[in-house]
Amino acid sequence: MRNIVIGSGPAGRLGSLELGKLGEDVTLIEKNHIAGTCLNEGCMVVCALTDITKFIDLNKRFNEYGFLKSQLDISYEKITQKIIETQEKLRYLNQMENESFGNNIVYGKASIDESTVKVNGESLEYDNLLIATGARPFIPEIEGNEFGLTNKDILKIDEVPESLNIIGGGIIAGEIANIYSTLGSEVNILARSTFLKELSENTKEYVLKKIIPDVNIYENTNVKQAFKNKVLTDDDQELEGVPFFATGRVPNSEIAEGIVEINPDKTIKVNEMMKTNLNNIYAAGDVTGGYMLTPVARMEGITAARNMAGYSNKVSYECIPQTLSLNTEVSFVKNEKLDLSDDEKAQIAIPGIGGPSAFWHILSGDTGYAEVDFDKNNNKIAKINSISPSSTSDVAYLSHLMRMDYDLDDYENFLEIHPSTDTTYKIIKNMWL
Known part of the structure; x- marks a missing residue:
């Protein structure tokens, strides 16, 4: 063939x-x-x-x-x-x-x-x-869009922009904001609706206060014109900075x-x-x-x-884990099959654990955050938001348990590695079971 x-x-x-x-x-x-x-x-x-x-x-x-x-x-x-x-x-x-x-x-x-x-x-x-x-990259049809950068241009620019206007409110916008803010740019994020709506409110609040505190967030804001070194919003506000499109x-x-x-x-x-x-x-x-x-x-x-090749196979999109690559990783997963009411849902949230890549965060009180939602009637994980240096692997493995529809009692035999910054196991094993 x-x-x-x-x-x-x-x-x-x-x-x-x-x-x-x-x-x-x-x-x-x-x-x-x-x-x-x-x-x-x-x-x-x-x-x-x-x-x-x-x-x-x-x-x-x-x-x-x-x-x-x-x-x-x-x-x-x-x-x-x-x-x-x-x-x-x-x-x-x-x-x-x-x-x-x-x-x-x-x-x-x-x-x-x-x-x-x-x-x-x-x-x-x-x-x-x-x-x-x-x-x-999707380039919105606004006047001056030819001045906007996208992810395709990151390796083409010679120096860190003095200021940057990131147009978009999703994961890519957050990651680009983290990079250039840390490198010294003054960064604005202009989100057409809500910034980082993929995250829970508490997780988003932690990101804004602890990880990208110097980034200015403008929600429910549209850009109507872009220039080489500034943008004009729909309420005629001028914001200095190179436009960067992270709009899908x-x-x-x-x-x-x-x-x-x-x-x-x-x-x-x-x-x-x-x-x-x-x-x-x-x-x-x-x-x-x-x-x-x-x-x-x-x-x-x-x-x-x-x-x-003739081997019958089907794809499944259940419990897809995702991450936001910041100076501390932010990972999340949701079980779309569980649409729970408040009466059916239980939530446990705790600060992160100081461990590898997080020990020196203890002094400043920003070790991370973990939040797990449970289907309390059926003893299943419904949703996870995790901020920690190990969250990418932690949430990936937990998403597998969610896809396999394991009962959380099976998690009792899970043996974690120490030292670790994984707080999700502590929530599930020590606080829920």
Whole structure:
């Protein structure tokens, strides 16, 4: 079976790897760089910069405590240069990994019809096609939008902006605010509705007061015009700073228009097997909408690949864990199947534990925060919000228990590692059970 995968981001790369593992004939086509937005413009860039800001934050804390005297000389240009060098190494490794399964990688812009893919002047026939072309930043239609930066520009600017206006109120807006605020920018966030509505109110309050206290938040605010170094809001307020758009993403679905069914929001319509309305064409990742997260894209790509190879597989979106990469990580998960009334819900919330990467936060009283909602009638976890250096792994494992529908009594045998900053186990094991 001839399988063609278009796009080498998390969905396409993992899909092609899975097909290769299953012994299938695979051609992977990539327009730009292997590994897609995540490595080249997205979460890996954010994580790299956040590693720097965590160091800056810790250095500042140690200086304030008086046992370390140091002054940092930070070169943003050198930071971006080293990120790019690291990306090049990772691209090489990702390509080698794919080719190790016998997959053929072609670089070029593709176009498709119902039986062939055209790339670099060649026509390639396929038995199965996986479209994993991702998404790009959404740019609102406002006057002066050409002056706005996006995540695609982070590695292109030469220096930290003196001031920054981040337009958007979601996770990306929060992460960008944390980075540039720590690096010395005066940062404003302008959210059309509520900032960080994914978080509980108490978790959000902790983030604003303890993690990004210097960021100015403007909720229920629209920007009607952007300039090179300022924005104008809908109530005619002028805010100094380079505009930065964190206003969502647009699917790169143009390649499939007129070939497969497209949703009204321009995402490619797929079923739970990641199949389009045509039996031999599949789509996965951000181009299909939904959760635009790297782990979800990987899951979708693997699901599509297994079905393309004849192994029936369905995707599930229950209890998806998410994180906000700040100087202290903020992670959360919700069990969508449990829509509880106040009478059915119980909540326990406590401060974080001082441990690895949080011991020196005890003196300033900002060790983190954990909040767990329970279905008290059925003894299940309904929702978790966790702020701690270990929250990304803690919440990921707990989300697995939620997906498997474990009774919380089963958690009694869980043995944690010490020292740890995981407060969720303390809530569940010592305060709930």
